Amino acid sequence: MILPVVRRETGDAPLASTLHPVIDRIYRGRNVQDISELENGLKGLTHFNELKGMAGAASILADTIEQDKTLVIVGDFDADGATSIAVCIRSLHMMGFKKVDYLVPNRFDFGYGLSVPIVDIAKQQGADVIITVDNGIACIDGVTHAKALGIEVIVTDHHLPGDDLPPADAIVNPNQPGCTFPSKNLAGVGVAFYIMLALKTELQQRNWFTKKNLPAPNLASLLDIVAVGTVADVVVLDKNNRILVHQGLQRIRAGKCRPGIKALVEVANRDCAHLTSTDLGFVIGPRLNAAGRLDDMSQGIACLLEDDTMQARMIASELDALNRERREIETGMKAQAEQVLEKMSLAEGDIPAALVVYQADFHQGVIGIVAGRLKEKYLKPVIAFAHQDEATIKGSARSIPGVHIRDVLDEVNTRFPGVIDKFGGHAMAAGLSLPVANLAAFQKAFIDIAKQHMDKLDGNQVLLSDGSLTGQELSLPFAHLLRQAGPFGQGFESPLFDGEFQVVQQRLVGEKHLKLVLREPSVGEVDAIAFNIDIKAWPNAMVKQVRIAYRLDVNVFRGQESVQLIIEQLESA
Incomplete structure (x- = not known):
């Protein structure tokens, strides 16, 4: 199209005479009002104390370390989840704490988030404390079950919350009610990094590093991982996120990154010295994501945690092979989806305001990418569905600027209760599940409500x-x-x-x-x-x-x- x-x-007034005229024009075209908005130094980061719930979370984690309890991190099966886990584990090891393990729900067996079965597995691993990263804000049943088992729970997330919050011991999420943190666009890995900054400060106040004869860690050394997760999750690069990404990118370009990140860059035939923020999303992100989409995200996490160069290269090669397989599956699914849309267009004379595609043999690990590709081609909100089990289908939604896809799903859920089992997400991307028997009813409701949102846009896209x-x-x-x-x-x-x-x-x-x-x-x-x-x-x-x-x-x-x-x-x- x-x-x-x-x-x-x-506008007419230049930002600064020191800027190249075209660079100045580019910044003004992105509504930069003052040259100070472009400062990328770490001093410009908003302080972690501005995140609601941070003091309680840091205190629980510090108690966990001092009392030598067992901590289990529960993450998501995408690049944001993988990088969040890696940042936490590397930080905790640098702080001298080793009794930490992680769990990533296999999307094919458990679905998303801190579910009741995942809590049971964490309990079997001896969890005294669970901390979620990049999930948890909607996991009310899982948190309730963990509390019933005597496990303390810290929820760290960035997704939009529903009407009810989980009964966790602490919640850190810039989007939770009452949180005044100015950057609502933090990725899950950004929240995880802030948690570790707060924990380091709490331990310093308790003289932990002095007692253990340990140096206080330089957590900025982990910003290469933070940058990858932030860009890969396609969150808005506001000033705070631009600082995180800039600092991480500078470390990668200078060769001061994790062996796993360096290996992922090299296996894609790229050079760290020339890497851009776009490359973080299109080179490293897909290879990490491929593990969670087709296999087990622990492979991607292992790559980020590996310190041996040769071992990191071996894991990166395996991830690259998975990514090639993912691309082949995606190509076939995209062709199938377009055949579905062609039939729809022939039957109705026009493509509707939003698109819903489903095939019984779609691979659920790739539906998000297919939805994104179709959104780019047709410039409409798209949901692609695949089977989660015999009775339930799982959908991945992608939207266009101006149509908040989670709000659309919320409206469908409110006006047609019972059609959707559960949903969550952001303005541009969301996930949901529903009984396959409800697909026709959902499709009609979704297209009708999406059309109302599309009608509010100002005419043609440009x-x-x-x-x-x-x-x-x-x-x-x-x-x-x-x-x-x-x-x-x-x-x-x-x-x-x-x-x-x-x-x-x-x-x-x-x-x-x-x-x-x-x-x-x-x-x-x-x-x-x-x-x-x-x-x-x-x-x-x-x-x-x-x-x-x-x-x-x-x-x-x-x-x-x-x-x-x-x-x-x-x-x-």
């Missing part, structure tokens, strides 16, 4: 561009300057430019990517690539001039750097 390209509104670039700006020095201007990501989008170019060469690479050489009078020739193009339409020898929306990138091949345009939208001019 070709979208209109609209230049961002930036691509927001930061303008065109001159020949001087389509250069390696400016491309490097642009990289340093980040980190960019969700809510602080990577710069997008537009322009018309003459096509010098075009050819297919990797079966579905279009490699081009383009020319523009003031620019000269420049390489470009468009990923996952419609191979029915491209290459096209008849097209001599193209209009593109693109991102400026640095391509590194055999140690040589060159400018490359990453094409986001391509059309004949």
Whole structure:
């Protein structure tokens, strides 16, 4: 679908005379009001004391360490959950505490979160205290069961809470009622990092490190893991999250990262020194996620916890193989889903305001990615369903800006009680489960309510561009300057430019990517690539001039750097 390209509104007053004019324009187009908003030093982080429930959580954890109790961490089966667990375990080990274990519910056997069966397993492992990371705010039954067994529970999460909160001993979640923490966009790993900062301070006040003759750990050394989880979970990069990502990215680029992260970068044929925030989400994140999607997330966690370089490379290679398998499954499922949509379109004459796709043989580990791909193609909210068991299907939802998908599901649940079993999530992504017998009723209710939300959007969707670039700006020095201007990501989008170019060469690479050489009078020739193009339409020898929306990138091949345009939208001019 070709979208209109609209230049961002930036206002007239520059932010600072020291900024390159294009960089200044990019910042103003993202509503940066003051140059101070761009400071990426650790001193700019909001203090952990501003998180509601933090003092109680840190006190319980410190008691756990001092009294040598057994702590079990219960995480989620995605990259945010894996990085959250890794940050906690590495931090606790640095603080001299070893009686810690972790559990990640296998999505195929247990589903999501701190369920009653997972609590029973934690009890079998000798848990005196359970701390959830990246889950727990909706796990009322699990927390209640743990309390009945005499286990203390700390819930740390970032998902939006429901009407009722679990009866935990402490809850740390920036989105819980009464929490004034300004960054509501912390990922689960961000919350976990803050918990560890608070615990370190609590232990220092108890003279723990002096008694044990231990140095107080430098927890900033774990920001490479925090950056990966934050970007991979596609949370909004507000100022606080940009600091976390920037600091972690700097450590990775300087080679001061975990052996597992370095191995994941290398197995993807990338170079740590040239890594961008986008790479954290598209290179490292999918390989970690592949373990939880197809197998067991403990493999991804093991990679982040491994200190031996050779062992880390072996685990990273296994994760890379899982990721290739995941891509193959995803490609097949996407083709099936599009066949379903084609039939729907033929029957109804038009694609509805929101899409629901389901096939009995869909793989539940990949439905979120399929939903995301379809959302990008059709620019509508999408839910993809797969079987959880014979009677129940599990859905993964992805939405577009302006349609809060969790609010849509909440409205469906309120107006049609009993159709959905359970749901949770964010503005852009959510998960749910329901009886397969309810699918038709749910689909109608979801599409009707989503349409009401879609109707409130202001007409056509557009691509927001930061303008065109001159020949001087389509250069390696400016491309490097642009990289340093980040980190960019969700809510602080990577710069997008537009322009018309003459096509010098075009050819297919990797079966579905279009490699081009383009020319523009003031620019000269420049390489470009468009990923996952419609191979029915491209290459096209008849097209001599193209209009593109693109991102400026640095391509590194055999140690040589060159400018490359990453094409986001391509059309004949």
